[in-house]
């Protein structure tokens with residue numbers, strides 16, 4: 001829990017630095033919110049069930065659709081752009097035989113109402129800032145960046161129906177995860193010709209913007225967006241973190257533009273985080289198209305990475321004061337002192353019914369700064385004994401002079 005709180009505090013601090021506001025959404029949602037026909041893994045592992053009212057419900061597998069639903073529910077009262085973040089638990093239903101977690105926490109940052117690529121540039125900057133705060137460098141981690149518009153241009157080049165776009169995205173997202181011949185088989189089963197499949201795979205293997213420009217020409221949105229993003233990255237000072245990689249499509253059906261994912265350069269781990277632009281998702285919940293982009297950053301892979309890099313912080317419990325009555329008859333005064341200290345903002349562990357030897361061990365265990373002993377002779381003089389546990393200094397102190405020893 002200390003590790004989680006430390007990580008989440010960093011998520012929150014980065015969100016604050018970028019002036020994002022914290023929001024929250026229900027963990028339990030209508031199943032219909034996540035039913036999509038694109039064959040995504042995330043929709044095939046829904047933790048869904050019927051509730052006592054006969055409703056088809058689900059423990060949310062992701063945050064974005066809930067965000068989209070609630071932004072649109074606000075209608076005209078939403079003053080764009082919205083810059084929202086949340087840290088929320090998400091679920092999936094996997095066979096336990098795979099030994100994988102069924103829940104994790106995900107930090108999401110989303111910008112709603114900005115159509116320009118500077119929104120994605122801000123989000124990628126937030127991710128870089130988080131990594132830097134955790135001690136991770138551009139030598140440890142890279143961020144692959146591309147755009148769904150690259151794939152859209154490739155499909156157009158081979159006159160593949162737009163209706164197949166989303167399914168093709170979900171399939172080609174598996175590039176590098178399953179053998180290419182399996183990907184080719186899945187694409188041809190969609191009715192994509194083998195030469196188109198080869199052409200698509202060729203475009204998706206590009207890793208330089210110059211080559212992309214050569215393949216698609218320089219007047220398309222895909223090249224323009226990516227050039228703008230890489231130029232802004234220079235301004236932010238995070239160019240060394242990002243690289244163009246056309247194979248990045250991300251496996252969520254609703255992305256429409258720039259997509260990105262962070263990876264460990266040693267290639268030992270799954271993607272650390274990922275996100276992109278989803279300009280058509282919000283209008284699915286009524287109203288006009290509202291441009292949006294965001295990312296999800298899970299709490300599992302990042303911890304594995306920090307372990308790999310020896311960057312896990314040493315988080316110990318910390319208590320300011322241990323208050324201990326030396327005599328059971330002094331439990332009342334001990335409570336009075338504990339209450340007075342707590343009102344001064346001191347964290348106090350009120351310990352009773354223990355031998356003094358145990359108390360000293362306990363002070364070490366909870367990293368207490370001070371031990372306050374309530375003894376009858378001192379108390380008769382309206383005093384307590386304050387033992388500073390780092391200097392070993394001991395003082396008998398009047399209650400109204402305690403502040404000087406805190």
Ligand SMILES: Nc1ccc(Br)nc1
Nearest residue numbers: 061091092101103104
């Ligand atoms: N979508 C999702 C939910 C829960 C876990 Br664990 N991983 C991915």
